[in-house]
Amino acid sequence: DKKMKSIDKRIDEYHFKIKDSSDLKAESGVFDTPTLKTLYTLASKGIITAMGGVVSTGKEADVFHAIGENGKELAIKIYRINTSDFQKMQDYLIGDPRFSNVRGTKKDIVFAWTKKEQRNLERAAEVGVKVPEPMISERNILIMEFIGKDGVSAPRLKDVRLEEPQPIYDTVADYMRLLYQKAKLVHGDLSEYNILLYEERPVIIDMGQAVMLEHPMAREFLARDVKNIVRYFKKSGVKCSEEELSAHILKK
Ligand code: ADP
Ligand code: MN
Known part of the structure; x- marks a missing residue:
């Protein structure tokens, strides 16, 4: 009441x-x-x-x-x-x-x-x-x-300083893999601007531009997403690389 x-x-x-x-x-x-x-x-x-x-x-x-x-x-x-x-x-x-x-x-x-x-x-x-x-x-x-x-609104990753960036990175990496392997989607505009931090967990937003893997630009969009995520998390102190993240997303 x-x-x-x-x-x-x-x-x-x-x-x-x-x-x-x-x-x-x-x-x-x-x-x-x-x-x-x-x-x-x-x-x-x-x-x-x-x-x-x-x-x-x-x-x-x-x-x-x-x-x-x-x-x-x-x-x-x-x-x-x-x-x-x-x-x-x-x-x-x-x-x-x-x-x-x-x-x-x-x-x-x-x-x-x-x-x-x-x-x-x-x-x-x-x-x-x-x-x-x-x-x-x-x-x-x-x-x-x-x-x-x-x-x-929950803050964007862009707006926060992560105390413990590693688990956030791990979750984002898993989400990228799930999107690719199971949903057959590439976000296409993934960066610290389109991830909110809510209850200490990442929430992916802004998916209008996300494309199916069949899209002719899907691989390029994925490479760009990987680049943005690695750049942000490296700056936050996580040891990661584009090669490693790509492999995590693509491995069968
Ligand atoms: P665009 O970047 O195309 O303008 P977004 O979907 O990224 O649109 O949304 C813009 C902003 O609005 C986000 O950065 C966030 O602050 C807020 N926002 C979007 N969706 C939500 C939501 N579901 N809950 C809370 N805030 C949201
Ligand atoms: Mn946005």
């Missing part, structure tokens, strides 16, 4: 409480009309109870904090329809057997991209890689588990 009260209080403090679509419109100059409508639909289904503040503003997407069913904290990633990286999105989609026939307007590409991130997160979770659990995606909106507490 006490917990419910604090959730209600938090909902009240939020920028808008979703009762009807006019609430959404009044409170947000940030969303375009179709995005507002989609948010309202999600709210009317009870998936979103209250929208919170912006957690991150990126090149391709913004991430918001929100409250869902039973007071559960959510992260809502909203891709921009007019993204500057639209050409990149198309290239990453075309080589992926799951999305190879996606053609059309910017909007269609961005919607496919949003679905792709959801599918990638699902595949990663299925093989035991810790990622934010995806819940639902609709058009350019992806709703997932919030990694953090009380509206504050």
Whole structure:
């Protein structure tokens, strides 16, 4: 009961409480009309109870904090329809057997991209890689588990100084191997920017660009991921090398 009260209080403090679509419109100059409508639909289904503040503003997407069913904290990633990286999105989609026939307007590409991130997160979770659990995606909106507490995101590896980097490195190396061997995926943008540290464990995020192994660039993306991870962990004091990490990921 006490917990419910604090959730209600938090909902009240939020920028808008979703009762009807006019609430959404009044409170947000940030969303375009179709995005507002989609948010309202999600709210009317009870998936979103209250929208919170912006957690991150990126090149391709913004991430918001929100409250869902039973007071559960959510992260809502909203891709921009007019993204500057639209050409990149198309290239990453075309080589992926799951999305190879996606053609059309910017909007269609961005919607496919949003679905792709959801599918990638699902595949990663299925093989035991810790990622934010995806819940639902609709058009350019992806709703997932919030990694953090009380509206504050867990820090990125970039933002912390690791006291004990070795177990974190070992887990990231195992996650890269699981992704490759079991999920048949390469993250493609893995670095200290896309790994959060939550309860002293790494959580992999931002999987929109992750591709299946069939993608013509998969090996190159993997080499780049390996390079980034080794660079970061070497700096943190772990003895590691690109050769070693590659072998760990690729060995049968
Ligand atoms: P991009 O880098 O494309 O803008 P990300 O998926 O990396 O998008 O998200 C940007 C930032 O938003 C992350 O660095 C993190 O701080 C925050 N964030 C993203 N997803 C979550 C999540 N599920 N839980 C908590 N914070 C998140
Ligand atoms: Mn990112």
